[in-house]
Amino acid sequence: MTAMFRSAAVRLAQHSLAVAAAAGFALFACAAQATTVERVVSPKGIEAWLVEEQAVPLVAMNFAFRGGAAQDPPEKPGVANLLSGMLDEGAGDLPSEAFQARLDDLSVELSFSAGREAFFGTLRTLVETRDEAFSLLKRAITVPRFDDEPLARMKDAVTTGIRAASTDPDSLASQALAAAMFPGHPYGRPIEGTERTVAAITRDDLELFRRAAFARSNLRIVVVGAIDAKTLGPLLDATFGDLPENPFLRPVPDVKPADAGLVEVAFSTPQAVIRFAGNGLERHDPDFMPAFVANHILGGAGFSSRLYAEVREKRGLAYSVGTGLATFDHAAAFFGGTATRADRGDEALTLIETEIRRLASEGPTEAELDQAKHYLIGSFALRFDTSSRIASQLLAFSLDGLGIDYVEHRNDLVAAVTIEDVRRAARRVFEAGPAVVVRVGPKPS
Structure with missing residues (x-):
């Protein structure tokens, strides 16, 4: 994905x-x-x-x-x-x-x-x-x-x-x-x-x-x-120390995900591989952390997300399904994907889009919010269980401009997210639904 x-x-x-x-x-x-x-x-x-x-x-x-x-x-x-x-x-x-x-x-x-x-x-x-x-x-x-x-x-x-x-x-x-x-x-x-x-x-x-x-x-x-x-x-x-002081980088323009709709890629396979994306929030947007929590409720890690429950557990349409947030220096997006039987691709995609818009319109329940915050706070330490993972995680924080003390405050930021915050962020990110959907599989008849 x-x-x-x-x-x-x-x-x-x-x-x-x-x-x-x-x-x-x-x-x-x-x-x-x-x-x-x-x-x-x-x-x-x-x-x-x-x-x-x-x-x-x-x-x-x-x-x-x-x-x-x-x-x-x-x-x-x-x-x-x-x-x-x-x-x-x-x-x-x-x-x-x-x-x-x-x-x-x-x-x-x-x-x-x-x-x-x-x-x-x-x-x-x-x-x-x-x-x-x-x-x-x-x-x-x-x-x-x-x-x-x-x-x-x-x-x-x-x-x-x-x-x-x-x-x-x-x-x-x-x-x-x-x-x-x-x-x-x-x-x-x-x-x-x-x-x-x-x-x-x-x-x-x-x-x-x-x-x-x-x-x-x-x-x-x-x-x-x-x-x-x-x-x-x-x-x-x-x-x-022998490197030059300043780089000579090409300017990269700001950009938003294009509203490209459905893109079909014909490929001989019994499955349909589906990827989708839409506009997201910049890393320093005040609603980024609430959006991070909202994304976990929708399709994040673990086995409690709405998409996991609806797509896999209830209907058996896919082995895995999920969503995430991506932040670049000049763009931000939400994205996700799954793979399912080719003849059930439309069904899976319709269900995913329905759940995305339902979270945007209704927001989460208090129980979903509590469960998401508990998972996100409890699993954070697992990112720091080896020296290599500590170095990698801290470098990501540095590149994102989050500050040397971010590791000390991150869980507090998650804990402070309210249900009103998540509802607002979910509307901002998910209300429009995916701007682009890619489906790779047998050519539709």
Whole structure:
């Protein structure tokens, strides 16, 4: 359901550290409120959020440069994505095999991925190899090689993925939804690009993107693990300090989901894959949290949503069905989806649209509101049960501009939502219903 909003990494480096992480890197299996986040500012002014935990000698860092696939040249979508696969394919004086071997020798996990509005990186390292791990990261983001052989290999890998997606109804539905929602806009282009555009990307395209997007002022960093602020500050400068101060990003216009109606994509499958979307609320809209609660009641996680009850439990139309809220820097939407037997697609879609409008017109019951708030508050701590998840979650908060203390207050914000708040937000988001519906399956007779 959420494929169109997910980052599309070409590959993730997998090293022995991943085994160590899975076995023993669950440092913070505690309530989210117990996580202490410290702001660290390096001598050169590079800021990071730090969660220090000395119990296990490991360090995890997640970082992002604002300016993801939306910064691809309009005629060449796929540049950011291809770049994410190339940065660990050799840097400085180390060609691809030597760079990868050094990562393996040090038990370092280094990976990159491209989202629509940010370019992401992760680093996982043992404390004893920390300095060299950060040095390898510095080389990757400042002096990548982009040699011919790994470039051709990564292009082949991306192209193979694109071809595979063209035979997958879920991928087709997600791509069609993005294109219908945002026609002619960077958000509507495929993050991975197309076979044609990937083939046309050159090393100069990759370098131009890197130089334009990788800068200190649009960098967000979260570090979790066995490192203190005094050590982290100089390490940030050593790693990121040679980057330019400011990026050179293309302007991205504000946009609302287009009123595209029903989009049919013919595909030979016994199921109809359905995706839908409509206008949403910006992340800093005062009604966003009430809308978040309303969405949970309608089609959120768990087994108590209205759509789950009506579509799956009562009628057995689908195995799963759900909705979500998406916020970008220049757009906001609600979205959702399901898959059902092709001959029952119209029935499922009518039922979903009816429930969306019923929530908008009637609002929830007090019991539904209490149940939703209890779930959302109780499950929040599960986002912080490992160092990697803490780093990822805090980075998302940082990119959303929510503040370093948001983790301490988030549950209070949920608890404060009233039934009047939810009714108002539900009307704002769901009253108009979906603006676009995509159905992938057998061609209607």
